[in-house]
Amino acid sequence: MHEYSLAKEIANIVKEKTLNQSLVSISLKAGILSGVFPDSLSFYLELIFQDLGWKDVTIHIESVPAKYTCHCGKTYTTEALLSGCPDCGQFERSLIEGDQCIIETLEVK
Ligand SMILES: [Zn+2]
Helix, strand or coil: CHHHHHHHHHHHHHHHHHCCCCEEEEEEEEECCCCCCHHHHHHHHHHHHHHCCCCCCEEEEEEECEEEEECCCCEEEECCCCCCCCCCCCCCEEEEECCCEEEEEEEEC
16 A cells, blocks of 8 residues: 555646646656555556546656665665675665655656
8 A cells, every 4th residue: 555655646746747738657766675666656656647637658667776875985776685885894874865766757748
């Protein structure tokens, strides 16, 4: 259900931004730490868009790896959450991105 409420939220933002235009395509970035399943999100978005009268919207969802800055200064991205810094092997790090789901582009007609 997480994806359904997220899809609703995205649709509301899209409605505001597109005004009375019709949505053609949307690109999203889903961080791997956001807990979003792209297939599931895409499924709900399609349903909601159809309800809004937008047919055949191209939905692109890119999975974004987690990006960290290590205490040693190294910035790195990883999809392997159980591996530490590639330089020093430490786990003391700050998350920069990878826990959010963002709208990258919208195309309307
Ligand atoms: Zn390090």
